[in-house]
Each structure stands twice: as structure tokens, then as C-alpha cells.
Amino acid sequence: MTGQRTAQENLLEVRGLVKDFPQRGGRGTVHALRGVSLTIRRGETFGLVGESGCGKTTLGRIIVRLETPTAGSVTFAGTDLLASRGAALRRLRRDVQMIFQDPFASLDPRMTVGALIEEPLIIHGLGDARERRAQVCEYLERVGLRPEHYGRYPHEFSGGQRQRIGIARALILRPALVVCDEPVSALDVSVQSQILNLLDQLQKDLGLTYLFIAHSLSVVQHISDRIGVMYLGRIVEILDSGRLFSRAAHPYTQALLSAVPRPDPETPRERIILGGEMPSPVDLPGGCAFHLRCPKARPCCALEDPPLRTRGGHSVACCLVQLEGDE
Numbered sequence: 630m631t632g633q634r635t636a637q638e639n640l641l642e643v644r645g646l647v648k649d650f651p652q653r654g655g656r657g658t659v660h661a662l663r664g665v666s667l668t669i670r671r672g673e674t675f676g677l678v679g680e681s682g683c684g685k686t687t688l689g690r691i692i693v694r695l696e697t698p699t700a701g702s703v704t705f706a707g708t709d710l711l712a713s714r715g716a717a718l719r720r721l722r723r724d725v726q727m728i729f730q731d732p733f734a735s736l737d738p739r740m741t742v743g744a745l746i747e748e749p750l751i752i753h754g755l756g757d758a759r760e761r762r763a764q765v766c767e768y769l770e771r772v773g774l775r776p777e778h779y780g781r782y783p784h785e786f787s788g789g790q791r792q793r794i795g796i797a798r799a800l801i802l803r804p805a806l807v808v809c810d811e812p813v814s815a816l817d818v819s820v821q822s823q824i825l826n827l828l829d830q831l832q833k834d835l836g837l838t839y840l841f842i843a844h845s846l847s848v849v850q851h852i853s854d855r856i857g858v859m860y861l862g863r864i865v866e867i868l869d870s871g872r873l874f875s876r877a878a879h880p881y882t883q884a885l886l887s888a889v890p891r892p893d894p895e896t897p898r899e900r901i902i903l904g905g906e907m908p909s910p911v912d913l914p915g916g917c918a919f920h921l922r923c924p925k926a927r928p929c930c931a932l933e934d935p936p937l938r939t940r941g942g943h944s945v946a947c948c949l950v951q952l953e954g955d956e
């Protein structure tokens with residue numbers, strides 16, 4: 630997307646984020662996030678990818694204040710997002726919005742499309758009825774729908790159109806940061822690219838910054854400036870999207886990448902099939918959390934949990950990987 634060329638300032642800074650969920654009946658603790666740190670630059674799309682249960686949606690929900698972390702900090706445009714209360718929190722709720730995976734579940738079926746998109750303006754006390762209606766019609770058109778759709782109900786629309794309604798509802802407050810939580814996962818492949826192109830266009834038109842969460846590396850790669858790869862509550866690699874095929878270094882990223890169609894189909898590629906399931910986040914293995922499935926694991930990997938090391942904008946958490954500039 631556009632941000633790589635223009636963005637320098639950090640809009641969002643996440644530091645050491647931990648989220649534990651106690652299980653019912655005191656049967657243990659789900660370690661959903663285990664010290665996640667990342668920055669998102671103003672104007673970029675940061676793609677976050679990983680298998681179901683890796684913690685990526687929990688991270689998104691903390692950023693929009695739907696969850697409270699166990700430890701760590703989140704700074705948005707220089708403001709402590711987690712400490713904000715009252716008027717400052719209301720302002721943050723305008724500035725940080727979320728697009729949900731399931732457009733049907735996230736839209737109240739009893740409300741008209743116009744009322745659904747207008748509701749955030751009413752909640753935040755913005756504009757009179759005439760101004761709000763004009764804004765709703767403008768955003769219907771921005772997302773590829775028509776003002777005549779104002780009085781219709783969500784069930785009258787296709788899945789892709791419902792996601793367009795969800796996008797209009799998220800953007801009508803003119804947020805700076807949008808957390809897109811698997812926004813195309815529930816859609817047909819042909820519709821996915823339409824929604825991705827729409828998000829791209831809206832980013833250019835409205836100057837948006839995206840945290841784009843998905844389980845498919847090919848979807849994330851298509852839309853992102855930088856990519857973060859998560860495994861069992863940790864970030865294991867961060868790199869520029871344009872260097873994904875040439876520089877991905879973590880064995881887990883390489884396994885995900887082996888399933889993505891390459892831009893150069895002549896280049897031979899070996900599909901890496903990971904054995905076993907992702908371990909339970911309740912009962913984490915010692916050492917590197919990936920060592921039970923890692924095709925490159927050595928005996929020492931069961932002993933040491935490698936930290937995320939960064940050189941030249943490339944971060945990797947693997948004790949076997951040498952980064953440029955490493956001694």
C-alpha cells in the first residue's frame with residue numbers, strides 16, 4: 630500500500646504486551662500474548678499474520694480497548710491509550726476503529742443501513758440530523774454502495790456488500806488507525822480482492838493507517854507495507870513486505886511462505902509442511918515455543934526462548950538466524 634513511501638512518524642507503539650485469560654474453574658491460564666512489541670507508522674499498513682489462536686485478534690482487541698492487557702503499554706499518537714479515561718478515551722474511540730471479520734454478525738439486523746452507519750456519529754454527538762444523513766450518503770458512495778441503500782436492511786445485501794457497510798460504519802468517524810480483523814476471511818475469493826482494493830483506495834483517499842490481521846500470508850502480503858508474523862502469543866519476525874520472498878528468515882515464516890504463490894513461477898519452491906498442531910497456549914513448551922514443529926530445531930532450541938532481535942528494520946526471534954550486521 631501507500632505508507633512505505635510516506636510514513637516516518639510512529640502512530641502506534643506497543644511495548645511488552647501480555648494478556649493472560651484465566652480458565653474457568655481455575656484449570657489454568659491461557660497465555661494469549663507473551664510480550665508483544667511493535668510499532669506502526671502513520672500512513673502504513675502493518676500486516677499481522679499467524680494461525681488461529683496465535684493471539685493476533687487479542688492484540689487488535691486490546692488496541693481498540695475491547696480487552697485490557699495483563700501487562701505492557703500501548704501508545705497512540707503519543708498518548709497512553711490504556712490509561713485514557715473520560716473525554717480523552719472518547720476521542721481515542723473516534724481515532725481508533727475496527728472492521729470485524731463477520732460483517733453479518735457485527736451489524737444489527739433490525740437497523741437500516743443508514744441507521745447503522747449513522748449510529749457512531751450519534752454516539753459521539755456529531756452533526757445534526759441533516760448533516761449526519763449527508764455524511765452517511767457520502768460514505769455509502771465511498772464504499773461503493775448507493776444513497777438509495779440508506780433505508781434497506783443488512784439481510785438484503787451480499788456478504789461483500791455487508792462488509793462494505795461495516796467499513797463505512799468504521800470510517801465515518803474519520804479515524805486515524807483502523808484495525809482490520811480478518812476483514813475478507815468470510816468472503817468468496819472473487820469478492821476478497823474487491824474489498825482489498827477498496828481498503829487500499831480508502832487509505833489513499835482518507836490518509837488511514839491500518840493494522841491488517843489475517844491468517845493468510847498471501848492476503849497480508851498483498852496489502853501490507855510491513856508484515857509481523859505471530860506464533861503462540863509472540864512476534865517471531867517483522868520485515869518489509871517487499872523483502873518477504875528474499876529475506877524471510879524465521880523457519881515459521883518460511884513455512885507459511887512456502888504455501889504462497891511466488892511472483893516468479895519459474896523459481897522452484899518446496900512446500901514446507903509443519904508437523905503436529907500448535908501447542909496449547911495453556912501448556913506452553915519450554916525453550917522456543919516453535920521447537921516441537923520446527924524443521925530446523927536443534928537440541929538447544931528446547932532450552933532457550935530466543936528474543937526478537939532487530940537489525941536494519943528486520944526483526945527475527947530464532948537463535949539460528951544471523952541478521953545483517955550480527956557479529
Ligand code: SF4
Nearest residue numbers: 917920923930947948
Ligand atoms: Fe526453530 Fe530453533 Fe529457531 Fe525456534 S530457535 S525457530 S526451534 S531453529
